[in-house]
Amino acid sequence: CCKALQAGLEPLTHQRAGPGRRFAGRSNYTILTVPNGEQFGNWTWPEMCPEGFYAVGFSLRVESNQYGSDDTALNGIRLFCSRPGDRSYLYFVESHTGYFGDWTDPQWCPGSGILKSFQLRVEPHLGLFGDDTSANNIRFRCSTNPTLQGQGMDWGEYGQWSEECNTGGICGLETKMEVYQYALDDSSLNDVRFHCCF
Numbered sequence: 001c002c003k004a005l006q007a008g009l010e011p012l013t014h015q016r017a018g019p020g021r022r023f024a025g026r027s028n029y030t031i032l033t034v035p036n037g038e039q040f041g042n043w044t045w046p047e048m049c050p051e052g053f054y055a056v057g058f059s060l061r062v063e064s065n066q067y068g069s070d071d072t073a074l075n076g077i078r079l080f081c082s083r084p085g086d087r088s089y090l091y092f093v094e095s096h097t098g099y100f101g102d103w104t105d106p107q108w109c110p111g112s113g114i115l116k117s118f119q120l121r122v123e124p125h126l127g128l129f130g131d132d133t134s135a136n137n138i139r140f141r142c143s144t145n146p147t148l149q150g151q152g153m154d155w156g157e158y159g160q161w162s163e164e165c166n167t168g169g170i171c172g173l174e175t176k177m178e179v180y181q182y183a184l185d186d187s188s189l190n191d192v193r194f195h196c197c198f
Contacts, residue, residue, distance in 0.1 A: 028198045029171065036122045036159030037191025038134035041178035044096035048172035048195060049081030053091060055115040055170040055194075056082045057108035058140060060150045063101030063188075072100045072188040073123070073133035073153040079173060085112045095175040098188035104151040113144030114169035118194060123156030134178070134187040143169060162194070171197035 049055060061076030076097030080090045109115060121137040137152025141164070172195035178187045 029195045030165070032117060032162040032165070032170070032194040032196060034118070034120050034159050034162050034191075036120060037176060038122055038125060038132070038187065039190065040132070040134060040187050041176050041190045043174055043176050043193075046172055046174045046195065047093035047095045049079070049093060049197070050091055052083055053081040053171070054084060054168060054197065055079040056087060056090075056113065057106045058115070058138075058148070058150070059106045060104045060138065060152055061097050061101050062104060062150075062152050063098075065153070070186055071131055071133050071153075071155075072098060072186045073136040073155060074138070074150075075099070075101045075188045076103075077138065077173060077175065077189070077192060078103065079115070079170065080106060080108075081171070084114065093172060095173050095192075096177050097175070098177060098186075099180060100186070100188060107148045107150070109140075109142035109144055109148070110146060111144050113142035113146075115140045115194075116143050116169055117141045117162045117164040118170075118192075119158050119161045120192065121152065121154075121156050121158045132185055132187040134190040135192070138192070140170075165196035168196060168198045170194045 057080040059078045063072045078094040080092050082090050119139040123133045136155050138150045140148045176191035
């Protein structure tokens with residue numbers, strides 16, 4: 001439910017918007033995609049910021065290097081949503097996440113900035129005997145111009161940037177996840193698409 005953030009950093013409280021929840025007023029949106037996502041898994045449910053809220057920051061769930069054991073790298077993406085210019089209260093949305101790793105510290109667009117586009121770092125499929133990690137890291141561009149890079153892993157390469165939200169900003173996401181493979185090779189998060197709300 002509610003959780004306090006470190007004093008002086010950003011908003012004081014945030015609350016999950018709720019898995020699979022679509023907010024009634026969020027019918028005007030477009031989808032941002034990139035072409036370099038990997039092949040494993042299925043698209044899961046969308047999670048959307050509440051009406052009037054946009055993504056102003058993010059955090060990643062990342063499994064560190066397992067040094068010979070099965071690596072999965074990026075397992076989840078969490079968006080923090082606020083009203084433009086007012087970060088006193090946040091919702092967070094994350095769609096489906098994998099089982100491995102820890103959440104990184106949040107990163108924020110400066111000022112009144114909101115997330116507008118993204119770039120995904122992906123390790124391509126390594127073949128039958130390789131240890132696939134698929135998505136490893138992500139970058140976002142803010143409306144206030146800076147680029148924010150996640151604290152993910154370094155395998156693979158960044159692909160091309162998505163299109164940019166023309167008006168409004170990023171307001172939700174859907175993840176493509178490989179289900180837990182038990183004793184086989186896990187890759188966890190393979191791809192993501194983001195919603196732009198007007």
